[in-house]
Amino acid sequence: MNTQKNLRKNILNKINKGDLKMKPKIYFTARTLIIWTIISVTVVTMAFFVSFSIFSIRESSRLFLLGFGSMGVWTFFVTFPWFLLVLEIILLIVVDILLKHFKFAYKTPFIYLILSTAIFVMFISIFISSTPIHETLYQEVIEQRLPALDIIYKDAKQPPIKEGVLRGIITRVDDDMFTIYSDDKDKDKDDGLWDIFISQGQLKYISSTINVGDFVVTACRQKADGRCYLYGLKILDLPKMK
Numbered sequence: 001m002n003t004q005k006n007l008r009k010n011i012l013n014k015i016n017k018g019d020l021k022m023k024p025k026i027y028f029t030a031r032t033l034i035i036w037t038i039i040s041v042t043v044v045t046m047a048f049f050v051s052f053s054i055f056s057i058r059e060s061s062r063l064f065l066l067g068f069g070s071m072g073v074w075t076f077f078v079t080f081p082w083f084l085l086v087l088e089i090i091l092l093i094v095v096d097i098l099l100k101h102f103k104f105a106y107k108t109p110f111i112y113l114i115l116s117t118a119i120f121v122m123f124i125s126i127f128i129s130s131t132p133i134h135e136t137l138y139q140e141v142i143e144q145r146l147p148a149l150d151i152i153y154k155d156a157k158q159p160p161i162k163e164g165v166l167r168g169i170i171t172r173v174d175d176d177m178f179t180i181y182s183d184d185k186d187k188d189k190d191d192g193l194w195d196i197f198i199s200q201g202q203l204k205y206i207s208s209t210i211n212v213g214d215f216v217v218t219a220c221r222q223k224a225d226g227r228c229y230l231y232g233l234k235i236l237d238l239p240k241m242k
Contacts, residue, residue, distance in 0.1 A: 064232070218230060
């Protein structure tokens with residue numbers, strides 16, 4: 001009790017001497033509003049980036065790589081949007097540091113705060129993913145009506161062709177190869193004709209599986225002879241014309 005009285009007395013003395021200055025209530029109100037605004041904007045931004053990553057991975061057919069064996073899993077790992085993941089982690093930490101300014105979160109262990117915030121962001125991301133916002137923005141960019149978002153959306157649907165992942169309609173089937181034609185009307189780098197070669201061990205299975213006119217996503221590995229040999233294939237439904 002005496003300790004509290006002494007502390008109060010010392011504080012009052014410092015205030016009277018001008019060592020401490022009382023701040024008006026509006027200062028704390030404005031400070032709280034600013035912090036909450038920053039938190040809200042950051043959380044929405046995080047959710048938008050997460051839902052965009054989901055959109056890009058799904059629409060670029062990279063998700064199918066997980067069913068193409070160890071090579072497919074490795075290619076998925078290599079082509080994963082790691083930059084966005086690192087950005088998400090940084091923003092998540094920033095949000096939780098700001099939340100520590102509030103009484104309800106001050107005593108909460110930081111790891112619990114991060115987990116609960118991450119779960120909240122995921123729920124918002126799932127909601128955003130259920131809307132056509134990314135498809136709409138993508139089409140706006142392709143039709144050159146939103147050049148500011150070009151760097152984000154232009155290649156959002158493009159398979160990682162540098163890693164041998166291609167998508168298109170089969171136009172020719174030969175003894176040890178087939179050709180696919182890609183033209184998804186988005187003017188990206190995967191448009192054109194691609195020859196995919198089939199190894200001896202896959203010939204029997206592949207030749208009885210594919211037909212001219214099939215719409216497929218394929219994954220192939222470049223060999224020393226310059227040919228790209230198939231290691232993964234999935235027949236898809238033909239895309240709807242827009």
